Amino acid sequence: MSVTTRWIEIDAGGGERYDGYLALPRAGKGPGVIIVQEIFGVNAHIRSVAEQFALAGYVALAPDLFWREERRVELGYEGADRDKALALLKRIDADRSAADFGAAAATLRALPETSGKIAAVGFCFGGQVAYLMAAHGSVDAAVAYYGGGIQNKLDKADQVRVPMLFHYAEHDSSIPQTAVAQVKARLAGHAGVQFFDYPGVAHGFNCSDRAAYDQHASALAHGRTLSFLSSVL
Template structure:
């Protein structure tokens, strides 16, 4: 493979946590923070980081659950899913958002990073990417089926960076009225993009999930690359 990857330490106050770093063949470029779902920096999230490295980005997937269970890797169903929900319930969202800020800071300090830093988050990570955008610790954000964003619309005015949203029409966890609320809050803003995928369900981007939808995943990936290329 033309990309290289390794785990790195990221400073967080007096502490540190790990992140999976994938570097493009060129060894330098703009950066993306790949923000995990509730399943940890598992093989799928690492493959997403690798994919963006193939696209020429320096990709960093921080271990958001490090305070509860460092380097946890979970599958998408059964006991693993229950475990992910349990860890999520123990997770301090404010600290998790701060971890994304720390990841952005670590990337900006790297000689390999020669451009802006965006966050791309999936599910719980989508909400974190949105919250990081509101804190202005990243230069842009992409949220794939970001659960709970509709409950944080009071922060929308604080988002001054470009933002892209991907939603699935059949997603029971994020009903269409919730999508509508988010869309309405960002109406008239030319730095916000919305994409709704018909016949797609929550988790459509992940080949390891039963809900994987190749068409929606390919379309969303292309749109994300276009967004990053044009906005950052």
Template sequence: MNVQSHWIDIPANGDSFPGYLSLPKGGKGPGVVIIQEIFGVNAHIRSVADRYAAAGYVAVAPDIFWRVEPRVELGYAGADREKAMEIYGKLDVTQAVSDVTATSVALRARPEVTGKVAAVGYCLGGRLAYLSTAQGAFDIAVAYYGGGIQNELELADKIKVPMQFHYGALDAHIPSAAVDLVKQRFADKDAQLYVYPNADHGFNCEDRASYNQWASALAYGRTLTFLGEHV
């Protein structure tokens, strides 16, 4: 992909934390914050940021785990998965939302950003996209299999911007009843919700056993269309 990428420091309450920045070929464009899973800003998340940069966005993936273990990169099985769950158990979600919001602020201030700023989050990142958008951090948001959103629907009224949701029909972590709750709560809002048959949790990630090429490609196309319409 013809993009330029490097790590940057994102200011946060007198401190700073790392984020992976990927710039489009033209050097400028709307902004998108790519929010990680529980496995850190690993090769997959960096590739997602690069993919959005190749599509014309200024993309940044903040290191949400920096307070626990900076720049951690983990795989999806065995000891790596156990470590990911351990780090996730130490995560302060309120601070994580604050860091996502700080990332949005920092991205908007960059000279390369020439439009609105969106959030696209995966798993944990999907939930953080939802929570930070409820605090007004983004102009549009997309949540891929965001676990726990169904338990925080009292925040839905605070979301005043377009939002899109993607779920796998086989996702045991987010059962159909939970997806239905989200769908019902957002039925009268500017929102889209898609459920992919034969797709499991993590279907977007080519490095996971649950990767589903059809669902990943379709969801990506829908996401780009959604962003293009609003950003």
């Protein structure tokens, strides 16, 4: 195999620990990337995303977002699984999740395999968590794919002092263009912040397991993300 994977424990503080899926590059070492899941758990898709970044030379860690409610959740994208994901989302707090993932970032930094800086790459609700991690200063850079709810956390914008990349879908039923405009207006003057819009695609365009998947947009966004990370890490 060109990458190796394993589950590790993350120290959340206060004697609490939770799990994260770790993917190591072939070289065995590299900069770190926290993969912040969608609301569907560290499922097969998110594990493949971690492995994709490991193939690109990063030490990738996908922590368990819902561990305080239910550990190792793995859900699909339709029907009862989607309903459960939305129910779990209502039970968590984005700022607390960002603090938990800050602990994951500290764990990743401390691993002997991690060399250099680390970034957060988040999807959907995970995009909001990645943004908050940037605001909390727990990572050296962040990427948000169609990050939901960021427009409601713009009071944290002045705390973002690290490079950030935002990917937005034109036809996102979860994130109206008015919300995108709010985020752009609030962060436009920040050095190192970039925005990319993807015309004709919907929320979730990066996930090949979802009906919204768009190969062209996914490949384009991934290439831009790798270019961004290589320049800032």
